[in-house]
Amino acid sequence: MKSKLFAMLISTAAIAASCGGNTDKKADELITKSNISVEGGRLTPEVMHSMGKLTDPQVSPDGLEVLYGVAYTSIPQNKNNRELFVMKADGSDNRQLTTTVKSENNARWINEGKEIAYLLDGQIWVMGKDGSNAKQISKYEAGISEFTFSPDGKKILFISNVPSGKKPKDIWPDLDKANGRMISDLMYRHWDHFVEEIPHPFIADFDGKELANITDILEKEPFESPTLPLSGIEQLSWSPDGTKILYACRKLTGVKYAFSTNTDIYLYDIAAKTHENLTEGMMGYDTDPLFSPDGKSLAWISMERDGYEADKKRLFIMNLESREKTELTTDYLYNIETITWMADGSGLYFTSCVKALTGVYSVNLADKAIRKVAEGQYDFDGVMLAGEKLITTYKSMSMPNEIVSINPADGVFTQISFENKHLLDQIKMGRVEERWIKTVDNKDMHMWVVYPPDFDSTKVYPTLLFCMGGPQGTLSQNWSYRWNFQLMAANGYIVILPNRRGTSAFGQEWNEQISGDYIGLNMQDYFSSVKELKKEKYVGKVGAVGASYGGYSVYYLAGIHKGMFSAFVAHAGIFNQEHMYMTTEELWFPHWDNGGAPWDDNPVAKRHYANSPHKLVKNWDTPILITHGEMDYRVPADQGMAAFNAAKMMGVPSEMVLFPGENHWILKPQNSIQWNRIFYAWLDKWLKEPQQVISE
Numbered sequence: 001m002k003s004k005l006f007a008m009l010i011s012t013a014a015i016a017a018s019c020g021g022n023t024d025k026k027a028d029e030l031i032t033k034s035n036i037s038v039e040g041g042r043l044t045p046e047v048m049h050s051m052g053k054l055t056d057p058q059v060s061p062d063g064l065e066v067l068y069g070v071a072y073t074s075i076p077q078n079k080n081n082r083e084l085f086v087m088k089a090d091g092s093d094n095r096q097l098t099t100t101v102k103s104e105n106n107a108r109w110i111n112e113g114k115e116i117a118y119l120l121d122g123q124i125w126v127m128g129k130d131g132s133n134a135k136q137i138s139k140y141e142a143g144i145s146e147f148t149f150s151p152d153g154k155k156i157l158f159i160s161n162v163p164s165g166k167k168p169k170d171i172w173p174d175l176d177k178a179n180g181r182m183i184s185d186l187m188y189r190h191w192d193h194f195v196e197e198i199p200h201p202f203i204a205d206f207d208g209k210e211l212a213n214i215t216d217i218l219e220k221e222p223f224e225s226p227t228l229p230l231s232g233i234e235q236l237s238w239s240p241d242g243t244k245i246l247y248a249c250r251k252l253t254g255v256k257y258a259f260s261t262n263t264d265i266y267l268y269d270i271a272a273k274t275h276e277n278l279t280e281g282m283m284g285y286d287t288d289p290l291f292s293p294d295g296k297s298l299a300w301i302s303m304e305r306d307g308y309e310a311d312k313k314r315l316f317i318m319n320l321e322s323r324e325k326t327e328l329t330t331d332y333l334y335n336i337e338t339i340t341w342m343a344d345g346s347g348l349y350f351t352s353c354v355k356a357l358t359g360v361y362s363v364n365l366a367d368k369a370i371r372k373v374a375e376g377q378y379d380f381d382g383v384m385l386a387g388e389k390l391i392t393t394y395k396s397m398s399m400p401n402e403i404v405s406i407n408p409a410d411g412v413f414t415q416i417s418f419e420n421k422h423l424l425d426q427i428k429m430g431r432v433e434e435r436w437i438k439t440v441d442n443k444d445m446h447m448w449v450v451y452p453p454d455f456d457s458t459k460v461y462p463t464l465l466f467c468m469g470g471p472q473g474t475l476s477q478n479w480s481y482r483w484n485f486q487l488m489a490a491n492g493y494i495v496i497l498p499n500r501r502g503t504s505a506f507g508q509e510w511n512e513q514i515s516g517d518y519i520g521l522n523m524q525d526y527f528s529s530v531k532e533l534k535k536e537k538y539v540g541k542v543g544a545v546g547a548s549y550g551g552y553s554v555y556y557l558a559g560i561h562k563g564m565f566s567a568f569v570a571h572a573g574i575f576n577q578e579h580m581y582m583t584t585e586e587l588w589f590p591h592w593d594n595g596g597a598p599w600d601d602n603p604v605a606k607r608h609y610a611n612s613p614h615k616l617v618k619n620w621d622t623p624i625l626i627t628h629g630e631m632d633y634r635v636p637a638d639q640g641m642a643a644f645n646a647a648k649m650m651g652v653p654s655e656m657v658l659f660p661g662e663n664h665w666i667l668k669p670q671n672s673i674q675w676n677r678i679f680y681a682w683l684d685k686w687l688k689e690p691q692q693v694i695s696e
Contacts, residue, residue, distance in 0.1 A: 463533060
């Protein structure tokens with residue numbers, strides 16, 4: 001299943017996390033930009049991982065330059081290395097600032113743009129804006145994961161982990177080598193780790209040389225901020241005068257934490273060391289707080305209902321003098337993803353996915369008028385101000401992240417970074433087509449279709465139905481290093497990408513329909529999309545593939561498809577809903593979407609659990625490949641093992657691949673390539689036939 005930020009962060013998390021260690025003797029060799037030749041213009045997993053992964057652009061205080069980072073991958077070393085770059089805001093004069101064997105992250109302009117601060121090996125370093133005179137300024141023993149400077153540069157807010165719970169030696173000093181985990185409440189593990197430490201925000205004084213007077217904002221409190229597993233320093237905000245901090249926090253533990261999404265926005269007064277809950281009584285997720293330029297207001301993103309992580313994301317502002325709250329998106333149908341104040345505080349820019357395209361929008365405070373600023377066949381990320389322009393990143397199904405400059409006056413946007421042009425120019429990408437089709441209940445459903453490069457409509461092609469995870473989210477113009485649709489097309493497959501019931505860019509009714517109806521209309525939406533494509537003579541055998549809820553979909557379709565599919569691939573899928581409810585970590589999700597617990601006596605829950613995929617195994621007759629990460633605590637790996645065991649007992653052709661060091665996502669470069677090789681070998685075996693030509 002997904003966390004609240006799963007859809008938004010699926011590509012950036014992969015970049016940050018895919019750096020597994022190894023003991024190879026080449027581990028200290030510098031990893032640099034790849035200049036490989038692409039054979040035959042074909043995208044492969046190796047070519048995909050050779051692309052530079054560009055993230056985190058930062059505009060200089062004068063708006064004239066852009067600082068950013070690029071992670072390069074070494075497949076032999078099985079890790080990434082991230083370097084820092086700077087260029088002018090029009091894309092000219094691009095320069096590399098660092099060349100080291102270790103990654104530089106979280107780079108930020110300081111000292112009025114004269115210097116750059118960044119993280120290296122879990123500590124803060126500072127260098128000149130040209131990359132010179134690098135020096136370490138922190139020696140914090142627990143390490144630092146993210147940081148941000150106060151507006152005047154005299155304080156640093158940083159994130160570091162603190163211990164959570166007791167170890168045997170804390171109680172019995174003579175048992176210093178005992179390692180039994182003593183567990184007395186829920187949420188003892190999360191995403192891919194047992195919760196033995198949690199993130200806290202710290203404040204420190206900075207004199208230009210070192211940190212001093214370090215204070216834990218949540219000292220001795222058992223609450224995490226930022227909220228695990230995927231939130232970051234964007235959940236905290238400095239006031240313009242540097243005297244206060246806004247932070248998002250869910251101040252719950254144990255069973256209450258496991259069932260609640262009630263995250264609130266708190267105002268912390270640095271001098272008084274006081275905390276005020278500004279969103280008391282607002283029961284859903286309240287996140288991404290941001291002070292206005294004059295410090296008199298704050299903006300944040302809010303969901304209404306506790307326990308529902310896929311509720312509509314609304315944009316609120318608050319007058320900090322009167323504490324009056326105002327929603328700016330009452331009549332807006334879609335979700336708010338990221339927010340940025342306009343320079344004069346008269347409104348905000350935000351990103352929003354509308355009908356499968358994530359564009360940039362603006363809203364005025366005075367009349368709440370919402371205007372589309374920029375949109376194309378791309379997904380845009382959160383914007384930063386750069387004088388009269390906006391700077392952000394964008395990507396598509398055919399292109400990884402690049403930096404783009406937007407003119408908010410007319411919506412014209414210009415790409416200003418070209419990190420992967422040398423590779424993209426060599427690759428033949430497949431055509432991406434947008435279609436609208438009718439569903440079984442006569443609704444209009446959006447879907448994308450990706451065709452193989454050099455597609456010939458007189459030939460017959462194997463076809464893949466991609467079942468999206470979530471289940472909430474959207475198949476938009478995202479580039480993924482895990483489920484890459486152009487890579488599927490490059491392997492000779494037509495790819496069907498339906499935005500079925502449960503997707504979030506088509507209004508809340510379409511989004512919410514799936515809750516309590518996993519086995520219903522969204523499954524029919526899958527069938528509708530395949531039937532529509534099979535009207536085309538060039539569509540041959542069809543397979544269904546997916547991860548997480550997409551894996552659930554594969555398992556369920558395997559029991560009801562009646563010959564529509566010739567092969568399946570399920571990654572990290574839910575097989576036994578009853579067992580899943582009692583072994584996953586974030587219980588608010590299955591409790592809401594399943595209609596309650598397996599023992600609850602209500603029609604929704606009873607129907608849901610009675611139709612768990614594992615109860616349809618007697619109908620399985622189609623080859624299935626099952627993959628899973630053993631460190632996956634969202635959908636525990638025994639779900640995949642149970643599905644594989646059942647398939648074998650039913651005599652169904654099946655294979656399983658387990659990754660000991662991976663979580664819900666397969667991230668390490670060599671594991672990713674192994675996964676892709678097995679994925680395509682399996683599909684080729686069951687779906688590909690000698691190339692057919694359609695007879696007239």
